[in-house]
Amino acid sequence: MQDCPASGGDPLTGAAPVTDAELDATEHLVDSWLEAAAASNPAIAAVERGPAGSRRWYVRVCGDEKEVWTIWFTLGQRTFHYETYLVPAPEENHAQFYEHLLRRNRRLTGLKLEIGPEDAVFLSGSTPVGQLSAGALDGILGSMYAATELIFRPAMRIGYASKFRA
Helix, strand or coil, X not given: CCCCCCCCCCCCCCCCCXXXXXXXXXXXXXXXXXXHHHHXXXXXXXXXXXXXXXXXXXXEEECCCCXXXXXXXXXXXXXXXXXXXXXCCCCCCHHHHHHHHHHHHXXXXXXXXXXXXXXXXXXXEEEEHHHCCHXXXXXXXXXXXXXXXXXXXXXXXXXXXXXXXX
């Protein structure tokens, strides 16, 4: 049996919330990384910050299978969360659509497919704030890009099959 986490620790990881100074430093890390990534990575079309006082970023990405999509990064006291809207709820072939997504979900590392508002499918993940680095951010962006490219078109062809028939 595991020991209980220290008071104030995350119930799953036992990690304590980071300090305001650590959050400020991590926010600066994300800002700096996004500035450099936007300048050097042609897949990043734009970067915007969330409302004043929030630790949220919107990264517009250009892909091949899904032409344009946005990753939302959110920095919290314990975790750095990232997500993107992947596909709308299917219009047809529901069972086949969700079976496809569940099989894809099983092979994802550090990401998960989930049903969100209006039954849309989102791709998301999170990492402890203390483990965030420029290398981790590169990995997050790369994983999100690869998964979106791999999953988007097949899911659309299943969930909207009649729109793809010519």
